[in-house]
Amino acid sequence: MKERDLLNGDLYCITGEKYSLGRDNIRVVKEMIAGGIKVIQYREKNKKMLYKYQECKKIKELTDQAGITFIINDDIALALALDADGVHIGQEDLPIKEVRKIVGEDKIIGLSTHSPAQANNAVKKGADYIGVGPIFKTNTKEDVCQPVGLGYLEYVAENIDLPFVAIGGIKEDNITLVKEKGANCIAMITEIVGAKDITNKIKRIREKI
Numbered sequence: 001m002k003e004r005d006l007l008n009g010d011l012y013c014i015t016g017e018k019y020s021l022g023r024d025n026i027r028v029v030k031e032m033i034a035g036g037i038k039v040i041q042y043r044e045k046n047k048k049m050l051y052k053y054q055e056c057k058k059i060k061e062l063t064d065q066a067g068i069t070f071i072i073n074d075d076i077a078l079a080l081a082l083d084a085d086g087v088h089i090g091q092e093d094l095p096i097k098e099v100r101k102i103v104g105e106d107k108i109i110g111l112s113t114h115s116p117a118q119a120n121n122a123v124k125k126g127a128d129y130i131g132v133g134p135i136f137k138t139n140t141k142e143d144v145c146q147p148v149g150l151g152y153l154e155y156v157a158e159n160i161d162l163p164f165v166a167i168g169g170i171k172e173d174n175i176t177l178v179k180e181k182g183a184n185c186i187a188m189i190t191e192i193v194g195a196k197d198i199t200n201k202i203k204r205i206r207e208k209i
């Protein structure tokens, strides 16, 4: 079921096993859930499909039990095979209208955007939410563009009528800046998966959000 307010005031956690201090994604997701999060995106760029399928199957069981929204990055087939809640795609993936044809009306489609033109286009094309970033410098995404900064975030907060999530280089200690520019949902990879105590890190960050 599509929840249009899914990004309301929370932390959007994304997996990244190579930054997880040797812990596997299943353990990381369990710790994230213990921290009380409402949405998880599975993002693994370099794993084989069968491995991703097996891993996501276990994650789906956990998110179903906890009543958490489960989004899969890039892989539409995997999202459908597992009946995940949605997919998150980038500017160089299939156009939204084609993705919508494949996944149907009930699945969430998120789109990464990096400029006002892309954000406006996402509204026109029917994305359910957008990613807004990278706000700060990040080394986590390989093909990432230069930081768009807080100015783009402010533009989206004031002009774009879609749920959005700020992303890119966001940490516990710069979150207040991001909030001040109008973000009420914030995505993080390394700050969360690279924390020694993921559950406590999430609890502290969620209080700030």
Ligand code: 3NM
Binding pocket: 112, 113, 131, 132, 133, 134, 135, 137, 138, 139, 140, 141, 144, 167, 168, 169, 170, 187, 188, 189, 190, 191
């Ligand atoms: N997307 P971290 S930035 C996955 O700007 C991703 O669209 C971005 O990782 C975008 O929290 C990014 O470790 C990486 O900086 C976020």
